[in-house]
Amino acid sequence: MENKTFGKNYSNKYDLFYENKDYEKECDFLEELFRKYKLDPKSILDLGCGTGGHVLPLARRGYKMAGLDLSEHMLEIAQDKLKSESLEADLRQGNIIEYDFDQKYDSVISMFAVYSYVTQNEDLLSSFKCAKKHLKPGGAFIFDCWNGPAVYKHRPLQRHTKIVREDEEVFRLTNPILDIENHVVETNFEFLYLKNNELVGRExxxxxxxxxxxxxLRQLLNTAGFDQVYFCPFLKTDSKIDDDCWYLTTIAFNSESK
Ligand SMILES: C[S@@+](CC[C@H](N)C(=O)[O-])C[C@H]1O[C@@H](n2cnc3c(N)ncnc32)[C@H](O)[C@@H]1O
Structure with missing residues (x-):
């Protein structure tokens, strides 16, 4: 199987697959974290910004936004959405493992398990160092990822998702394989595209x-220069993480001044 992720067809359907994801609420959560850690960011870099799920609401709320994503297709959709609302953001194509925006931000965020796509320790360290390089002193690096204890307890499951739009249907079949030694889940997606009940595409x-x-995570972040590292469950700023929270949110501070 070709090892590509977020190709043209999936990118085009991404917002439909996640139409029930409440990005406004997620931005409220980010703002709650800003308040909790006494931050007042004006500029934010969103790593793995995708179709702009967080970039757009945050730009609407007045933040100066920048974003980075590997997938040109996801970025194209984000750009179109920005344009349709006359919003601005500095979106660039690139890899979160190594990038250079040549400027610093008040916060760096990365939402919806983008970091789970970075599977190698050396790449993670490189990416964390890059995030630190892009933060102003005192700025926070906030990201979520899959939480190992919850993955072991609940296990990734086979799933089928269907989306229907007028005469079009898309089925996404999800078949995950757990690799315990490498702390990785190999998720094989199969997409079936139907039009008027006829199969017109499959990938x-x-x-x-x-x-x-x-x-x-704490050890790698410390090595990258983040002295203070905190965790909470996704969307719950005041709770402790446990083995029921699939998404673990990390808040790390730039060691220079916090
Ligand atoms: C699950 S989507 C999340 C997108 C967006 N943050 C959201 O909340 O909707 C993961 C995104 O991460 C991007 N991505 C994965 N690995 C990446 C990497 N190494 N560098 C940059 N972007 C990456 C993908 O292209 C995709 O847009």
Whole structure:
């Protein structure tokens, strides 16, 4: 199978697959974290910004936004959405493992398990160092990822998702394989595209997604220069993480001044 992720067809359907994802609420959560950690960011860099799920609402709320994503197709959709609302953001194509915007931001965020796509320790360290390089002193790096204890407890499951739009239907079949040694889930997606009940297209994507354990993350972040590292469950700023929270949110501070 071709090892591509977020290709043209999946990107075009991405917003439909996640139409029930409440990005406004997620931005409220980010703002709650800003308040909790006494931050007042004006500029934010969104790593793995995708179709702009967070970039757009945050830009509407007045933040100066920048974004980075590997997929030109996801970025194209984000750009179109920005244009349709006359909003501006500095979106660039690139890899979060190594990038250079040549400027610093008040916060760097990365939402919806983008970091789970970085499966190698050396790439993670490189990416964390890059995030630190792009933060102003005192700025926070906030990202979520799959939480290892929850993955072991609940296990990634086979799933089928269907979206229907007028005469079009898309089925996404999800077949995950757990690799315990490497802390990775190999998720094989198969997409079936139907028009007027006729199969008009079929394709596969393989997503390798890593799950993380808090102390492993803390160690890598410390090595990258983030002295203070905190965790909370996704969308719950005041709760402790446990083995029921699939998404682990990490808040790390730039060691220079926090
Ligand atoms: C699950 S989507 C999340 C998109 C967006 N953050 C959201 O919340 O909707 C993961 C995104 O990460 C991007 N991505 C994965 N690995 C990446 C990498 N190494 N560098 C940059 N972007 C990456 C993908 O192209 C995709 O847009």
């Amino acid at each position: 596969k994507e393989q997503h390798m997604t890593r799950f993380f354990f808090p102390q492993g």
